[in-house]
Amino acid sequence: MRRLSPLLRQPLLPRTPPSGARLAGWPSIRAQWLSSTSSRPCSCSDPQPDRPQAQSSTPADYRALGASQDLFTTSVYSPGSPLFLPNGTHIVNKLITFLRTQYLQYGFREVLTPTIYKRPLWEVSGHWQNYKDDMYEVRGRGASGDTEGEMGEDESYGLKPMNCPGHCLLFKSQTHSYRELPIRYADFSPLHRNEVSGSLSGLTRVRRFHQDDGHIFCRPQQIKGEIASALGFVDLVMSTFGLGPYRLVLSTRPEKDFIGSLELWNSAETQLREALDNTGREWAMNEGDGAFYGPKIDIQLQDQAGKYHQLSTIQLDMNLPQRFGLEYQVAEGEEDYNPETPGKATPVMIHRANFGSLERFLALLIEQYAGRWPFWLSPRQGIVLTVNQDEAVVQQAHEAAAKISGFRALQPGQTEAAPQPLSSVDSTFLIDVDTSSQSLSKKIQRAKQMKYNLIFILGPKDVAASRITVDITGQLQSQPERNVPKLQELLTQRLGDQALKNPRAVPLPVDDVHDLLVQLERRFV
Template identity: 40%
Template sequence: MEEKEEGFGRDDFASEEEYRLYCLRHSTAHVMAQAVQRLHPAARLAIGPPVQDGFYYDIEIPGVTLSEDDLPAIEAEMKKIVKENQPFELEEVDRDALRADLVGSDQPYKVEMLDGFEGKITVCRNPSKKTGETWSDMCRGPHVMRTGQCKHFKLLKIAGAYWRGDASKPQLQRLYGTVWPTSEQLQQYIFRLEEAKKRDHRKLGQQLDLFMFHDWAPGAPFWLPNGEVLYHVLADRMRRLLLDEGYVAVRTPLLFDKKLFETSGHWDHYQENLFHFADGHFHEGAEGEDHEHKIIGLKPMNCPSHMLIFGSRKRSYRELPMRIHDQGVLHRNELSGALSGLTRVRQFSQDDAHIFCAEEQIADEVEKLLELVDRVYGAFDMEVKIHLSTRPAEKLGDDELWDRAEAALEVALKRRGIDYGVKPGDGAFYGPKIDFDVFDALGRGHQCATVQLDFQLPRRFELSYVGADNALHTPVVIHRAIVGSFERFIGVLIEHYAGNFPVWLAPEQVRVMTVSEKSVPYGREVLATLQAAGLRATFDDGDEKIGYKIREGHGRKVPYMLVIGEQEAADGTVNVRSRDDDSERPTIPLAAFLERVTGEAKVPF
């Protein structure tokens, strides 16, 4: 709990509902902490704030490590506390007396927090009539009236968390729970969690044969035939889109001499994520000064390569803005514990590009990017929220430059009529940026698109162009991506659509299935017609019954299944069964179906 002005309460919240939920969740965190201390009197408490949909409390029990098996016992104890219906009494206390208490009861984290607080100190007391004891916790509140209100809760998980989020400090155990005003809301939330689990991209990726992983290449996805279709359709479309927008595409090396990273600054600032190693061949013959050359590394970003391209010859202002697109393969050595499905990988590629431009061109370029972001995410029915991140405390470049750059971004945002927020100080040290949060069908936010200005990299590579004034100028670089890493974006799409991809994206768009052997020849004709029209169609002519084939096709989430029997063969028709609406199953001429589905197979942006 951060210290705030006294009287932290209703006025600090945007709505009554938010305030009530805050009180409820925060109070339930107290109930959980009390329960843990009843079971483990030596438990040391750290912080216990409300979070999205619930709460947590960081706890340390000397000599004891809790596991998820311990949650039921804690829940049972919490239920007792709820039943006791203890009041929450917030009370100002004497700082020194409280400090002595906390030291005496071996609560080092509370003591540390207390010492960091200024102003009045309050303690929340929970007297229990049943036990006659009073449990208390240093806290600024606010709370609900009584523990009886914290009835509809559930403990969810347990995880490690560093004290103050600092890896050099002790690791505590974080107990997560959720709590809601009514039992219905709790049930709904649990249902939502289950729904999210069902559409987990890792699960669907396996079910639909989209991608796989192997122990021998952790963090590097294998794109299976179906998943490769998704990847290819997206990557190809982004490439064409950018080419239409005046970009040029390049392909650049993966492996570089360490000198590149020293120049870009990655060697000093990003080395822990950089895969690098000694070049064995070089090493054998190397002596003395050549020693420096033997380290090579896999690029984690495309920008340095593009700097080299820009700097490879004299440039004129007439060439600007120069927009270089590169879907190069990138490697970042993420912490082993951070890897997770397609969300956090070690190898990936992006719809990456760098725009080299003059300062005066920033606003126009950014405006175009905002339009592109709109167009792409609109096609996926995803909402985008936009923030401007301004100069951080530690930055490079003079203030006038930052003034002009931030102003240029604002001009672009305003010209597009965008309702954006500002995150002061959240920019990178090398330039301000625009952050995009895209929201999927379950309302979860993801960071995919990015637009970042960079004043430093061109300087590091000593880039320049000849201006209209015949003088040398340093270009500004805009790092930008619309979908970001294809890997992560496909992961988001899988969950957004729950695997029910729109026709244009679906790996398998149409599955032709025969009722019996008699209709196989006609089925083959239908298949050939579909494939000739450029559709991704497959054929199920197996000897299973039609019900079984439909069930299979349904499981693979194929948008259209065409049932082919003797009737259809005689009439030149197909019986259409749609994934998204199987209430109607019209039998229509093949040509009519073809017309309908080729329309849907067009990329909508």
């Protein structure tokens, strides 16, 4: 365990989006999250030479916090591809698990798709013609002139920069009735984009990354309902992670070089407007700035300086379904029945993501929480500290850690029977143990510097009483700040009023602690 310096944290400044329906007077939109403060350039932003450097104390950027909390590192052997340490991997897995659970409610089915496809696929999708310079091209066996091997091996392949062509292949692989739509696919596969080396930066501009990628195939008349659902999903994510304020921007049909009929464009834009109106949030119009293949809604998050930056996009796509010849069966008399293609219709495709890039979203959270992770995400949820090194105390410390964490880890040289399998629905927690000879005060100081949410203290009196003393001050300081009332209510219900009066020393029966942690996790605090 390393000793780390305490880190400052700074709350988000509340700001209200300006009224009006145009984007012209708003701060410039960036394609990535910029977590700047009013007194320093953001750690993830482009250089800003016009702004003087302030000498005042400011929160550490996500790279410093990531290093101090052992979250991730980088290597010259794979530029733009962060390597996640166990603590960082724990958080990434928690983020993915959170979304997987929500997908059940929003009707998404997770799929697995290849990382590499032959060049002809990218020609069908249009990526080879328009995106080739940003893709990694890979040559198959035989590219050096060797004629041995199977036919077709000496071909050009591309690492996928996005999941949509693969999802089109999945949709096309089966026959679909209009009664089955919408069909929603979700994918966490790694993506690769050949970014210019000079633009690479930590977690925010990378070459290998993961998206919480989702694609919806629906009927034209279902667009409004799907967009409303997607916007509701965005709001659920924002509120759970304590992010915001955020705003919504609708980009509409460009004046020329668009595909699809005016009738379909007008219908789609009308449904998007109605879905936005129904959110009750202010939104803006960015006329003519939509992609050539469909209108879109940008979700822009406000940073600590009051500026808005791109987080994710909900994009309608009328191009890829046509390129891949996607279709579904439709009965005569239905609204989307077309006499020119009797019995068949082309679906509308909706691209959507909540986190966008998981790596960039993690950078956002690192700075937003300033190392004070909510318990359910924290890589340092709790630690058991012993008052002394008495054998009974040390043994009970390991027993307590096993009960609190929900599992008993195998120890080196252990010869007992192998443990029984844990179920994926069993609640388990990361609880460390410090039985070193240092004084208790130094152990507590180090645990606080490492920002453990809960510090459990065990001495001879605790062993005799089958209890443990808990310091909950770290959890009370965790982010987001709006979680504090929920946390205080839970602690009062479970521990009584005295817990908040003396949060540094709350006595608890050891057998009751695990259930308390389960409640913390279920309430996302």
